[in-house]
Amino acid sequence: MTTHRKLRLANVRIINGTGAPPVEDGVLDVTPDGAIGFAGPAAEAPQVHGADVRDLRGRTLLPGFVDCHVHMGLSLANGPFHALQNDPALTVLESAARLRATLEAGVTSARDLGGLSSGFREAIERGLIPGPRLKLAVSPISHTAGHGDMHLYGGTITPTVPELIEIADTVDEVRKATRRVLRQGADLIKICTTGGMGSRHDHPDDEGLRLDEVRAIADELDRHGGKPIAAHAQGRKGILTALRGGVTSVERLGMELPPSYRQFLLFANGWSDADDEYCLRSTATAGWLRDLEPWFVAYCLPEGHTPRSVPDELYFV
Template sequence: MSKRIIFTGAEVFDGTGSAPRRCDITIEDGRFLEIGTSLDGDEVVDLTGSTVLPGLFDCHVHVTSSGIDFMRHIQSPFSYQFYQAEQNLMATLACGITTVRDASGADLGVQRAVEDGLIKGPRLQISVTALSQTGGHGDGWMPSGCVIPHSIPHPGRPAGIVDGPVEARKKVRELARAGANVIKVFTSGGVLSPRDNPRHAHFRDDELDAIVIEATALGMFVMAHAQATDGIKSAIRAGIRSIEHGIFLDAEAIEMMLDKGTWLVPTLVAPKAVIDAAEMGLSVPESSVQKAKEVMEVHKESFTQAVKAGVKIAMGTDSGVGPHGNNLEELYLMEQGGMPIYDVLAATTSSAAKLLGWDEQLGTIEPGKRADLVVLEGPLGSTLQGIKSKIKKVYKDGVCVSS
């Protein structure tokens, strides 16, 4: 017989962007049953003095990546990444994130291991491998002639380099076969890739059109690593659902995003993570460190302009570049970039769920949805700085998974 659990006494932020309010929550069979006052149940959890949030989202992570120390990366056994992924997933869950979109690296085996309870972690939406043109952000060719890809291909993770619409179309089908839930494409250069420039657009329109058409036919959205202004605009024209990073936004790109309803996943913490890693003495290429320093301020300004214009925003961190478990640092950077606190939290809950297409099941505290909860010690406060230190418990599908 199922047990009805009541959480009482807390201030509840329901995920919609409204201010927290005092109410009770009942959970049964892993779903929210009622939200209100004077509710009945079989077990009472007293949360007086606490604040409750819906389970949080991170829409851009790499759970099989554990930092950007290139020497360590090339000296690690191939399978080591999957054991590290278990630790990364648990660290992510412990900071209140119960759902992630993996932006390349995690394969069907990682996703299924979480679903089947073999390992503990947030539920995953996976892209498996990101698509790159030759010489693009996903091309691991080094000046020495060695190739160090972001994620080494294996039978469940196809190689991602494609050139021309025919190759692009076929690769989307291969990724769907491998279990991808979303397609990721690099439409510009990036910070960590040594042989390209974040200001340069990648892929031509016919290639991007083929990717989007094929993904749409397979029932999948497309996300674009897009830092360059032209690469952002190419992605928007093609109908890609979300712009990841969006460093060099301009007024025209923002207007195009508003017109098309395109999402922004800013990952403000990512360039900072590159600089921090270098300062810690890790073997990060100097070209990457220099590019990270060059983009930090313009990245923040682009985000601020997008917020002012009303662009749809969902939280993402690029964790894997920086440490897993530090994901909530992004919230304070979003706040510093001009986004009101409740809007930041909505971007990390209900808006993120909409971006992923999972808003019917997740993202808000309301009857019928899956019972993911984050319990914070004390009131929410006037800033999101240090919010991770307030986390007392995390629930996923009504079960306490971290305390």
């Protein structure tokens, strides 16, 4: 947001997102370049001259929300046939309307995990359309008949935009697909290591990309600045493949797993550098870890390792 002069929002309740009590009778100042210059009690606010002062009459201000999994380029109006049944200009404008509605709902940053081209991100940055700050995966990578394969039966027609689908079935193909997605301007790579609820040719428990393919994608991204990997993974085997392959986040996690497993994955994925002794000592303080079955791999990292270089040895709790 850029203003021509300083903006002051007065008579507001401010929630700063830190867990501190709300600030009643607060003031928030926005500088001409869109930065927050002050946020706090009115009694502590600096003097301003020539500012645009707006009385919000006790309304509440809080930091913008972050939505980490959206698909702004996809519509449920006609299911997977929407792009076939409507003019391309209309589908673009529908995406722009969803972006605006998302921003107006309070989401100021969003991670779109497939279906939105980089042009929307640039349009928002240039002020052509309103919308949240975007991190884009552009085109998910899936194998043939996997979660990202939207072809109709017979394989000759796809009801979505072809350039927003990446189908790859070998290690070499996933490397090339990763490079193509990076060429499209992706901020991260979205992969499918299991099937899903909305795909025509598979089941959520089906396995998707193989471990060697996930590791090849991680290696390719390490060669291109270390951009993150988000994995669609619902079934147990695909979740483990994603973790062992070095993904940054697991999407749709836990539709099959008990709560203790889901909690463990969130707990474990928070580490970026921890040795075995520390990891095992830390788990002793987390009672829910004792309920894990033996097959469930404790994601413990030897000293000096990052999540993308987890050794093949398994550590069990």
